[in-house]
Amino acid sequence: MTGSDAAPDGQVADAVKDNWVDTWAPAWSRPYLRLSRADRPIGTWLLLLPCWWGLGVASLMQGRFGWTEAWIALGCAIGAWLMRGAGCTWNDITDRDFDARVARTRSRPIPSGQVTVKQAVIWMVIQSLLAFGILLTFHWNAIWLGIASLALVCIYPFAKRFTWWPQIFLGLAFNWGALLAWTAVTGTLTSPAVLLYLSGIAWTLFYDTIYAHQDTEDDALIGVKSTARLFGADTARWLKWFLVFSVSLMGAGLILALGASVNVLVLVVALGGAWAFGWHLAWQLRLLDIENPERCLALFRSNRNAGLIPVLFLAVAHFL
Structure with a gap:
């Protein structure tokens, strides 16, 4: 792919329509913000x-939500934006040859020629260093957890080359924040966080299998593995199990x-969140059509x- 193959304005094919990057960001910054998926905020x-x-449950368990917890919430938000951007930049560097051969991804900045690999590496390092600066304000145990997560971030882009379950590696990396935020609040990592x-x-596994159904035909042609390809027409049955596991483990x-630290009403309200979360996943299942890429993308974003x-x-439970 070359720059001439991209859309005239450089927009990425699956970006949110009229997003702020394509509408308001300075022209020089757009390729880098697109590398960070700033035009597709769902990943953040x-x-x-x-x-x-992790923050909400830990602070509820300890019976407080003060300035420290508020900073952890904000720091996690900024850090998530930066590390999602760094991770996606790394993903696009490693996947540039695959992306050039898939209809949905060939408009991304590297395969379309908007950014060189060297520029992408520099941008990735800048984002990572800024995120590390935020991490340094947390508890030392949380800092070590944050550093450890880099191994998962590095491995994930290669998972689809050697396993039919790359979504597990994505889950290991994307949910690490539950451990980190819990530890930032409590100072220790305990079983509820796990x-x-x-x-x-x-x-x-639930939402990214839905997402991966957008690319099953192209993935089959280029030899990329995914749970969507593995499950095929049996996807809905697998997703039901992921729904059950997710809600049960959260509960x-x-x-x-x-259970031993709050009154019954607080626990019931907290469990109500897990129950309502499960109903949302069930709603997604009812609407799922794995042959409809637009429907798959919309359901993925609804997560x-x-x-x-x-x-x-x-x-709400914090106010009871």
Whole structure:
């Protein structure tokens, strides 16, 4: 692919229509913001929300939400934006040859010629260093967890080359924030955080399998593996199991964290968030059509709302 193959304005094929990058950002910055997926904010939400799950449950367990917790919430939001951008930049560097051969991705900045690999590497380093600066304001144990997550970020782009389950590697990386934010609040990593983390991994398997159904034909041609290709027509049955695991693990984490430290009403409200989260996933299943890429993309994007549901219930529980 060359720059002439891209859209005249450089827009990426699956970007949100009329997004702020294509509309308002200075022209020189747009290729870099597109590398960071700033024109497709759903990924930042999906990286951030497990952080807020861990933060919300940990602060509820400890019975406080002060300035420290507020900074952790904001720091996680900024860090999620930066690290999602750095991770996507790394993904595009490693996948540039694959992206050039897939209809949905050939308009990305590297295969379309908007950015060189060297420029992309520099941009990735800048984002990572800024995120590291935020991480340094957290508890030392959380800092070490943040550093450890880099191994998963580095491995993920290669997973689809050697396993039919690359979504597991995405889940391991994308939900690490549940462990990190919990540890930033409490100073230690304990089992409720691990259960929230596992819940998030099951959720990632759910939503990213839906997402991957957009590319099954191209993936088959170029030899890229995914759970969408593995499950095929049996996808809905697998997604039901991921739904059950995600909701059950979240509920178990809430009970383990809050059962002995809060009143019954607070626990019921918190569990209500897990229940409502599950209903949103069930709604997605009812609308799923794996032969309709536009429907798959819309359902994938709806997981921002799904992941916000437990956060909102936890916020309400803080006022009880």
